[in-house]
Amino acid sequence: MQTVKMVVTGPFNSGKTEFIKSVSEIDVVSTERKISSEAERVKETTTVAMDFGRITVDDELVLYLFGTPGQKRFDFMWEILSEGMLGFIVMVDSARPETFREARGILQTFRAYAPTPYVVAANKQDMEDSWEIEDLRIALKLDGRVKMLPCVATKRDTVKNVLLELLYSILEEMGEKKK
């Protein structure tokens, strides 16, 4: 049995756990806890260690999706999680510009850990205050070549699209694209 891993990262409350839940065939193994910090009390719980979902391809291949912890004090987990990943997804909450700087920092950190392909998912595009994709690209200082994809983490189709685009990027990097 071969297992491969993709990492879903991004700032606190960007929608990583929801993203994995939307496509995982198992209940996401989550380690959410009540939030203790007032500053981070945007939602009731957050992922404190890591959570993961699973997609079985066939008898010989399984894909695991790992979500990184949302709060800054668990940064030390990132390097461990990035080990051996096929690629990674950076989730950005399109409606919270106060998190864009942090998202950029996380992206740069992961790129430094492992130079694997990645895509950026502009999550919560269904919200009234969400920034448009091209405005987000500039705010995040993303090169035009980086794939920036609209996403609503609770909608499976948009999550599938993000995962597929990451896989296409991996193939493109290998010079063998299948579409």
Place this chain on the structure above:
Amino acid sequence: MALKGNLRDFSVVQIFNLVNLAHKTGTLTLEGPNVAAWVSFREGKLIHAQLGNEDGTLLGVLTKSSKVRPEQSKLIKKHAADKSDKELGLLLINAGYLSQQDILASIQHYVLEVVYRLFSWIDGFFRFDNDVLPPDDHITIRLDLENVIIEGSRRIKEVEALADEIPNLDMALTFVERPGANIRNVHLNTMEWKVVSYINPKNSIRQIARANKMSEVEIRKIVYALLEAGLVEVVRPEGMPLPSQAASFKPVDEKQRATLVNRLIDRIRSL
């Protein structure tokens, strides 16, 4: 949809950078602790700025810049109170008091002074309204934002914020491959040119600082200005070893990897 947010999270320099790169047309409203300001742009160029209740009329600007003496200002107010800025400007040019260049230079100076003051605002709200512009009777200018951003960044004093923006001096810099970005068109000072001359994926930011005998704060200020102007980007230095965990990753054979990825694609498509 209006862009809006908090300056603590998205700085004035970053907003200007966005306006510049997206070639936006419209007016940015900034609400500081005690005063508001309005900055207008046309296709990514700075055209107008107004701070609170300050006298930003042509007469006020010319008086501030000493192109018009206070007694002359009183006389003009008395005889041309009903004139718009454009009409007054024409009147002054036709009467031979001032040249068009004098007027535009004074307005440019005033607009830049307003804008540079705004760069120090770190608290407050912002909103960008697309296609909202100053009334037609205002005299507007047309300034490239790259130089404004660089000068504004020079004035940023918050060292902590700089360290936040550029946390790792062991990374390298490379020039951005973007149409329209040309370092030759940007006005850099001597120190900035010295840094630019060392930009290469082989040199870390720390090495560039050492070569130029600069402190961490000095190099961060310059790198920040270049980053915000969209001229360079941070990259991993060539030859920099990977962290131990990442280095232990054994890549799958290329042929096997492609097959594996294609199987994943088929599976996810079927979900």
